[in-house]
Amino acid sequence: MTHLVSRDPFTALSRRRVAAPGGMPVNVYETETGIAIDATLPGFDKEDIEVTFEEGRLKIRAEHNVESCEDASHDHEDRRYRYREVFRRRAERSFELGDRFNPEAIQAELGKGVLHLELPRSEGATTQKIEINGN
Numbered sequence: 001m002t003h004l005v006s007r008d009p010f011t012a013l014s015r016r017r018v019a020a021p022g023g024m025p026v027n028v029y030e031t032e033t034g035i036a037i038d039a040t041l042p043g044f045d046k047e048d049i050e051v052t053f054e055e056g057r058l059k060i061r062a063e064h065n066v067e068s069c070e071d072a073s074h075d076h077e078d079r080r081y082r083y084r085e086v087f088r089r090r091a092e093r094s095f096e097l098g099d100r101f102n103p104e105a106i107q108a109e110l111g112k113g114v115l116h117l118e119l120p121r122s123e124g125a126t127t128q129k130i131e132i133n134g135n
Contacts, residue, residue, distance in 0.1 A: 034121040043089065048064040060117075105120045
């Protein structure tokens with residue numbers, strides 16, 4: 001008899017110990033009602049960040065542009081740049097979550113450069129141990 005076991009979408013994340021892809025380090029942890037994600041996004045305002053949940057995929061995207069200048073000493077508002085490296089910043093992460101979470105109940109809050117997401121489980125979505133038959 002064949003048994004299907006659901007895959008934890010965060011297992012691969014816990015094994016990885018390299019720099020975060022897309023420049024957005026995250027912490028993912030379980031809560032009593034589901035999971036929470038803390039994404040580090042220093043320097044981004046809430047208007048720069050887009051969070052979407054579509055077809056079981058949660059996507060976090062942050063982007064902002066600083067007016068590009070051909071001359072590094074170009075005057076910009078109250079600053080006169082002598083050297084400039086930061087013109088555009090972008091970070092993006094996505095997670096395959098399936099239908100285990102309720103997209104209408106996802107809550108997001110930005111504070112001190114950290115985007116905090118609360119993802120409650122869908123009703124009926126439970127984790128259970130599957131008995132394996134055989135030797």
